[in-house]
Amino acid sequence: MSNQGFGKVAVLFGGTSAEREVSLKSGTAVLTALRGAGVDAHAFDPAERPLEDLQREGFKLAFIALHGRGGEDGSVQGALDLLGIPYTGSAILASALAMDKWRTKLVWQGAGLPVADFVMLDEHSDFSAVEARLGLPIFVKPANEGSSIGISKVKTAGGLKAAYEEAAKYDKLVMAERFLGGGEFTIGILGTDANAIALPPIRIVPATEFYDYEAKYLRDDTEYRIPSGLPAEAEHEIQALALRAYRVIGGRGWGRVDVMLDAAGKPHCLEINTAPGMTDHSLVPMAAKAAGIGFPQLVVRLLEDARRA
Numbered sequence: 001m002s003n004q005g006f007g008k009v010a011v012l013f014g015g016t017s018a019e020r021e022v023s024l025k026s027g028t029a030v031l032t033a034l035r036g037a038g039v040d041a042h043a044f045d046p047a048e049r050p051l052e053d054l055q056r057e058g059f060k061l062a063f064i065a066l067h068g069r070g071g072e073d074g075s076v077q078g079a080l081d082l083l084g085i086p087y088t089g090s091a092i093l094a095s096a097l098a099m100d101k102w103r104t105k106l107v108w109q110g111a112g113l114p115v116a117d118f119v120m121l122d123e124h125s126d127f128s129a130v131e132a133r134l135g136l137p138i139f140v141k142p143a144n145e146g147s148s149i150g151i152s153k154v155k156t157a158g159g160l161k162a163a164y165e166e167a168a169k170y171d172k173l174v175m176a177e178r179f180l181g182g183g184e185f186t187i188g189i190l191g192t193d194a195n196a197i198a199l200p201p202i203r204i205v206p207a208t209e210f211y212d213y214e215a216k217y218l219r220d221d222t223e224y225r226i227p228s229g230l231p232a233e234a235e236h237e238i239q240a241l242a243l244r245a246y247r248v249i250g251g252r253g254w255g256r257v258d259v260m261l262d263a264a265g266k267p268h269c270l271e272i273n274t275a276p277g278m279t280d281h282s283l284v285p286m287a288a289k290a291a292g293i294g295f296p297q298l299v300v301r302l303l304e305d306a307r308r309a
Contacts, residue, residue, distance in 0.1 A: 006039055006303055007060030010085075012076065014045035017068030018149050018170065026278035027065035033296045034063065039303070046076065055083045061306055062087040063299065064275055069144065072275035073099040088306045090274040094250035098274045102143040102173055104249060105269075111248045113241065114268045116260060117178040123168075127160040134178045140164060142171035153179075180268060182261030185228060187242035188276070188284040192252045192305065198239035199287035201259075203228040224283070226290045238267045245269045253305045256284050 011034065013027020014020055027043065034041035044054065046066070054062065062085050066076060072089075074096030080087045090098065097104055105115045119130045121140070131138065131154075140163035141151040150170035152163040160176065167174040188199035205223035228235060242257035251274060258270040276284045278299075288298045 006307065008058055009034060009039055009041045009303065010044040010054055010059045010062045011041055011065055012044050012046060012062055012071070012087075013065040014047050015066045015068070015071045016047045017066070017070055018145060019068035019071075020047070022277060022279065023065060023067045023071065026067065026282070029278050029295070030063055030065050030299050033299045034303070037296045037300050039300070046070070051076070051079050051083065054080075054085055059085060061085065061303060063303060063306070064088050065278055067275055067277065069099070072273070073144070086306045086309055088253055088302045090250065090252045090255065091309075094252060095274050097249050098251075098255070098272045100144055100173070101141065101271050102175055104272060107248060108245060108269050111244075113245055113248065114266065116180050116262075116268045116270070119176045121160075121164045121167075121174045121176050123164075125164070127164070128158075130176055131157060131160050134176060137179045138163075139177045139179060140167050141175055141177070142167045143173035143175050144171045180260040180262045182263050182265055184270075185230075185238055185259045185261070185267075186283050186287075187239055187257050187259060188287040189242060189246045189251060189255045189257065190288070190301070190305075191254075192309075193247065196243055196246060196251070198243050199284070200226055200290045201228045201230070201235050201238055201242075202226050202283055202287055203230070204283075222281075224286055226287065234265065241267050241269065245272060252309060254284065254302055 011027050011031045013023045015023055031041055031043055062080055064087050072095055074092040077092045077095050102120060108115055136155060138154040140154060150167045152166055154160050154163045164174055184204045185201045187201050189196055191197055203225040207221040238259050245257050246255050256273045256276040259267045260270050261267055278285060285295050285298060
C-alpha cells in the first residue's frame with residue numbers, strides 16, 4: 001500500500017504540558033517527514049482544538065508527538081480509542097504506567113528486573129535518614145514529568161530537602177534515587193510483543209553535571225556514542241534488559257528505555273518513555289539511523305504499526 005493509503009493523518013503535537021516546546025519541535029519534524037514521504041499529514045494541537053475535530057474532519061490515523069501529561073499518560077490514548085482513531089505508540093495502560101516512574105519501578109521490581117534503590121519523599125520525610133540510606137550523590141525527580149524537568153542532583157549533605165521542594169513544584173510524587181556511576185545508556189525499541197526489536201544502545205555523556213533539560217535540548221556538546229563503547233556481550237545484555245522492561249509494561253509500537261550501569265557494570269532499569277522525542281537532538285531517530293533506518297522511513301514505519309494495532 002502506498003503512503004497515501006494511510007488516509008488523512010493527524011500529527012498531534014503541542015498540548016498543554018510542561019514539555020510543550022519539545023513537543024512542538026518533535027511534531028514539526030514528524031509532520032515534515034510524513035509529508036515528504038507522500039502522507040496526507042496535518043498539524044493538530046490539542047491545546048487549540050477539541051479532539052472531536054479529528055472525527056468530524058475524517059482523520060484515519062493519529063501520530064502522537066505529544067510529550068508529558070495529557071499526551072503520553074494515557075489521556076489522549078483513551079480519547080482516541082473512544083473516537084475509534086488508531087494511533088502510534090502504546091495504549092492506555094502502558095502509557096499511564098510509564099508516565100509514573102514510581103509505579104513503573106514497582107512493576108519492574110515485581111517482574112524481577114533490576115532498578116536502583118529509591119525512596120519516595122514528602123514534606124514529612126526524614127531527609128537526613130534518606131541521605132544516609134542512599135548515599136551521595138542522590139537524584140531527585142518528579143515521578144510524573146519527563147525531559148528532566150524538575151530534576152536535580154544532590155551532592156552535599158543537607159541538600160535533599162531543597163531538591164525535594166523544587167521537584168514538588170511539578171508533581172506531588174517525588175522520588176529520591178541512588179546514583180549509579182557506571183554510565184547512562186538508552187535503548188530505542190521498535191515493534192510490539194515478540195516482534196519488538198532493540199536498536200543499538202547509545203551511551204550519553206553530558207558536558208553538564210548530568211543529562212538535564214539543557215543537555216538534552218539546548219547544548220551541542222552532549223556526546224551520544226554509537227557504538228556505545230561497551231563490549232558486544234554487554235550491549236546485548238542491556239538490549240535484552242530493555243526489551244524485557246518494555247514488554248513487562250505492555251509497550252506497543254515504539255519506546256525508549258533508559259539504563260544505568262553501577263560501578264561494577266551491572267545494568268539497572270531507570271525509566272521508559274512511550275512517546276519519545278523526535279527532535280534534532282532525539283535519541284530514537286539517532287539509534288534508528290545507526291541501524292540503517294532513516295527518519296522518513298522511521299515515521300512511516302510507526303504509522304504502519306499504528307494501522308495494524
